[in-house]
Amino acid sequence: MREAFGKRLADAVSTRGPLCAGVDPHPSLLRDWGLATDASGLERFALTATEAIAEHVAVLKPQSAFFEAHGAAGIAVLQRVIGLAGEAGALVLLDVKRGDIGSTMAAYASAYLGEGSPLAADAITVSPYLGFDSLEPALRQAEATGRGVFVLARTSNPEGERVQRADAGGGRTVAQSVIDAAALRNAGTAPMGHVGVVVGATNEPGQVELTRLNGPILAPGFGAQGATVRDLPLVFGDALPRVLPATSRALLRHGPDPAALRAAVLSVTDQLSQLLG
Template sequence: MFGTRLAEAMAEHGPLCVGIDPHEHLLESWGLPVSAAGVREFALRAVEELSGTVAAIKPQSAFFEQFGSAGVAALEETLAAAREAGILTVLDIKRGDIGSTMGAYAKAYLDPASALAADSITVSPYLGFGALEPAFELAAAHGRGVFVLALTSNPEGREVQHAQGTHGAVAGTIVSQVAARNSRALAAADGSDAESPAADGHAATMGPFGLVVGATIGEAARELGIDPADCGGPILAPGVGAQGAGIRELRAVFGDRALASGQVLATASRAVLAAGPQGMAEAARDLNRALSEFN
C-alpha cells in the first residue's frame, strides 16, 4: 500500500519531497538549454543526485508538457529513472474530470502498464469528489496513491475551498471524503471493519489517499474548523523553503498532531534545485535536518 511505502521512505530519508520544476531560469542557471533536451538533462540529473537522500520527488508535469512529445518523453524517462533509483514519485498533474475521461487519466498515470505511471498523483476534486472514483479505484488496485487538492496557497482558491456548504467548508468535506476512502482501503487491507484509519486519530497506519495543503496558508485550516490529519493519509505540503515556509509555518498550518504522526510530506523545489547539480543533495540534506523538529 502506498501509505506504508511512503511512511517507510519518510522514516528512512526524512519528511522532504523535492519538486522537479525545471523553470526557465533554473535551466539557464544550470547551463542547460530551454528545451526538451534541457528539461530531460535537468530532471535525470536531479534524480541521480537526490537518490538515497529524500523520500520522494514531485515532477511538475506542465514543465515537461510545454515541450510537446519530446517533453513528455523526458517525463517518462524521469519516472523510469526514479523507479530504478527507488525514489517514490508524486506526479503533479492536478487532473480532475468526469466519467470515462477521468478513467483515461487514471490509466495514464496510475496503471503500471503506462510509461507515465507514477507512485502517486495529485488530483482536483472541483468537478465533484465522486468524479475522482476511477483514480481511487485504480490506485487501490495497484498500490498507488492519490493526493486531493484541499487547501491550496493561491488566494484564488479560497472562493471555492473556503466556501460554506451544509456540512461546513468545502475543504472540510474533502478531508472527510478522503478519510472515508482511507478507512475502506485500510479495512480491505487488513480484513477489519474499522471506521477510521486510527482510533486515536493519528496515522499509525497511513492510508493511500491524502491531501494537498499549502504550507503557507497560516491558520486558515484552524479558522475553518478543519484538521487535515483527520484524512488518515499523507499530506503533501508545498511551499517549504523559497516560498517562505519552515517549521514555524508548518506548525501554524498543521499543529503538532499531523507533524508528530508523520503525515506531512513537506515539498520544496527552488530551495534545493537552485543549489545546482553539485549542491542539491547537500541542500536537501540540510533542509531535511531543519525539518527534523517534526518529531
C-alpha cells in the same frame, strides 16, 4: 502485488524523512543553470536533478506541465525521470492535477496509475472540483495497484481561497468537505490510507481539521513560497507526522552542481529531522 501506498510511504519516510523534492524544469531555472530552454536543456536539467537528489528523499515530485510543454520529447524525459527516481528508491508523486468525469477520468487513471503504463507513478495529484465522486476511477485504480492520490483541498495559492473557503453547508468549508471525503476513504486503514490531500504550508493555523484524515498531507509552499520549518507545527498541529513538506525552487537553485543539490536536500532533511525528533 506491491504493498499498499500508505505502507510504502510510511516506510520511505521512516528511512529518508518526509521531504518531498520537486523537479520543476521552469524555463527561468534552466537559464539560471546556463541551459537552453529546449528539450535538450530540459533533459540535462531534469536528469541532473533527479540523479543528484532522488536517493536522498522519500518522495520526488516532477511537475508534469513543464515536461508536457516540450511535446513528445518532454514526455520521454519525464518517463526517464520516473524510472530513475524509482531505481534510486524514491516514490514518485507526479504532479498532474487531473480532474474529469467518467471515461475521461478513467483514462487519466490508466495513464498515470495503471500497471504497465510508461507514465505510471507511485501517486498523482488530482482536482476534486468536478465533485469528489468524479475521482472514483482514480481512487479505485490507485487502491487496486498499491498507488496513491493527493486531492487538492486547501492549496497554497491565494487565488484558491475564495472557492476553498466557501461555505459547503453544515458548518464546513469546501476544503474541509474534500478532506472529510478523503478521510472516509481512508477509514480503518493502517498505517494510513492511499488518499492524501494537498494543504499549503502557507495557510493560517486552524483553517482545516486534519486529525481524522488517516492519510498523507502534501504541503506545498515550503521554501521559496515563504513557509519555514518552524511554521509546520503551527499549521498542521497533531497531523504533522503525516505531512510531506514540498519544495522545489529552494533546492533547484543550488544547481547545476550535483554536490550542491545534494547538500541542499540534506540540509532541509536535517532541519525536518530535528523538528520531528
